[in-house]
Amino acid sequence: MTVWPEERLVTADAFNTVxxxxxxxxxxxATHGVFRMVLTVDGEMVVDCEPYIGYLHRGLEKLTENHDYRQSMGWWDRTDYLAGMACEMAYCMAVEKLGQFEVPERAEYIRVMMVELSRILSHLMFFGAFGADVGSFGTSFIYAWRERERIYDFFEEVSGDRMFPTYFRPGGVQMDLPENYEDRVRWLLGSIRQGLEDFDGLLTxxxxxxxxxxxxxxxxQEQAVDWGLGGACLRSTGLAYDIRKVEPYSVYDRLKFDIPVGKTGDVFDRFIVRMAEAWQSTKIIEQCLDQMPKGLVLNPDLPKTLRIDSGECYIRTEGTKGEYGVYAMAKGGNKPYRMKLRSPSFCNLSALKQMVVGHYVADAIIILGSLDIVLGEVDK
Amino acid sequence: MTNETASAYPGVSALVHKHLPKVPFTADKTLTDANITVEPAHFLELMQGLKERRELAFDYLRNVVGIDMQDEGLVCKYQLHSMKHRHSIQVTVHTPPGNPHIPSLTGLYAAADWHEREAAEMLGLVFDGHPNLKNLLLDEDVRIHPLLKAHPLQKMEIAQGIEDRDPGFKF
Structure with a gap:
């Protein structure tokens, strides 16, 4: 019988890993844009995570402070570039609030319809990219793109551009909808619902x-509120916090829709909440089409150059990723004194470290994907 | 129609005064929210009260805005919301010119971390007690504060002196 030499016995505390x-x-x-994180791993386990952002920083706030109210429109599109119209809405609402400008009712309905289409657009992108993160590479992406292209065609029709429409204006929207647009949007809704059903079959x-x-x-819930999470990440914990219901703006108080919430706040809940939200958005668009009155789409009384004497406001809208807030301050002249974007992706991403520590490296990618960040919005 | 919680004014400010009678502040309103203004010395005491008193319960830090008011010094504004009572408030802190120190809120709200880092790099505000106040959006070794009104709108290369044109200011 051979005895294993004692010096070669491996005990638990002798087996150290670096x-x-x-x-x-x-x-x-997997980072969905120019985002960098440095993971410290112990074997397969993440023990520390240090996110680095700012690679897409374009000085949005400084630019806005130095340009005319209408000139800045285009940059705000480029914050959440998956849902440009939702950003335009918040920016326009801030300018309108400062200057007390009226918006015609038809324009409000068009805006809400466009924002909800953007929400579907953004959520579709999430399903596609998230499916790819989890492992269904290719199929989910193509599923997402089929519907996204159709919605982009509709954006192109009203504004001439697909991703960065610059369609909204302070005081309304740029021009009225083209002929038969409403009927075709109804057809589009059918197509979107079919697409969502396909996703349901593929992923859920x-x-x-x-x-x-x-x-x-x-x-x-306590963690989510403390970390400042917003949107589907917050609602997946079971907290029914949606600005469209809590502090209604535009015509959302006249529309009937539900706030989907999750139970445990895990990655699957974040996915399923977004899926349900996209369904709710189709309901909202349908009601907009039913209720939309005829009339003007742009307030004709606004001057060529908007000049605002004073005032400050914090406008919050339910962006596609969470609370998209715009703090605005005017002190005379044709430029804002200060404009600050409260970007939902920025706040969601700031909690990344707490979320990924203690999980596997492969899961860290999924957790990052489930936050649904857009780096244009994080970096401003 | 936009978010109309200012109509609750002076309700929320009066509520704060009722439950935190020892903290001196002045109340007014913005176009959307009730606003209370407080000195940096009483800021942390106020925020602690706002978060921890059950009747106020401002548990959600939405946003932190730093503003350069030029001759009046730097200003920091905090937007808060209560998930329980569904009310909102804005807290304003004025810092004297040349002394932009504000106590950090990272001990109270985890969400304050990145917001404060952003305000610090963009305006040069100093949040005392913040564990890691290095640059977030800008390059780590750049020491400029672009959102100060004195900082000109120009290319980064010119501002850093890599290109020839006179930047018009010194780092």
Whole structure:
């Protein structure tokens, strides 16, 4: 009988591993843009995460302070570039609030309709990219793109541009809808619903997908509120906080829709809340089409150059990723004195470290994907 | 129609005064919210009260805005919301010119971390007690504060002196 030499016995405390540092990004398909995070891993386990942002910083706020109220429109499109119209809406509302400008009723309905189409657009992008993160590479992306292209065609028709429409104006929208637009939007809704059903079949019912996401990185309500999460990330914890209901703006108080909430705040809940939200958005668009009155779409009384004497406001809208807020201050002249964007992705991303520590590296990518960040909005 | 919580004014400010009678502040309103203005010395005491008193329960820090008021010094504004009572308030802190120190809120709200880092790099505000006040959006070793009114709107390369044109100011 041979005896194993004692000096070669491996005990638990003798088996030390050294933490390894992995750099992810800024150019990496899983970071959904130019985002970099430095993961410290112990084997497969993430023990620390340091996010680095700012690669897409374009000085939005400084530019806005130095330009005419109407000139700045285009930059605000480029914050949440997956849902440009939703950003335009918040910016226009801030200018209108400062200057007390009226918006015609038809324009309000057109705005809400466009914002909800943007919301579907953004959520579709999330389903596609998130499916790719989890492992259904290709299929989910193409599913998303089919509907997204159709919605983009509708944006192009009203504004001439697909991603950055610059369609809204302080005091309304640029021009009226084209002929038969309403009827075709109804057709589009049918197509979107079919697309969402396809997604439901592809992802929600997929056992691999569900196993991968359920129970991963649960967030409690207290944590979500403390970290300043917003949008689907906050609602997935069970808190029914949606600005469209809590502090209604535009014509949202006349529309009937539900706020989908999750239970445990895990990755799967964040996904399923967005899926339900996209369904609710189709309902909102349908009601907008039913209720939309005839009339003007742009307030004709506004001067060529907007001059605002004084005032400050904090406008919050339910952006596609969470609370999209615009703080605005005017002190005379044709430029704002200060404009600050409260970007929902920025706030959601700031909680990334707390969410990924203690999980596997492969899951860290999924958790990052489930936050649904847009780097244009994070970096301003 | 836009968010109309200012119609609740002076309700929320009066509520704060009722439950935090020892903290001196002045109340007014913006176009959307009730606003209370407080000195930096009483700021932390006020925020603690706002968060921890059950009747106020401002548990959600929405936004932090730094503003350069030029001769009047730097100003920091905090937008708060209560998930329980569904009311909102804005807290304004004026710092004297040349002394832009404000106590950090990172001990109270985890959300304050990145907001304060952003305000610090963009305007040069100093949040005392913040654990990690390095640059967030700008390059780590750049020491400029672009949102100060004195900072000109120009290319970064010119501002850093990499290109020839006179930047018009010194770092």
């Amino acid at each position: 933490d390894m540092t992995i750099n992810v990004g800024p150019q990496h398909p 019912g997929n056992e691999i997908f569900v196993e991968r996401c359920r129970g991963l990185s649960p967030v409690s």
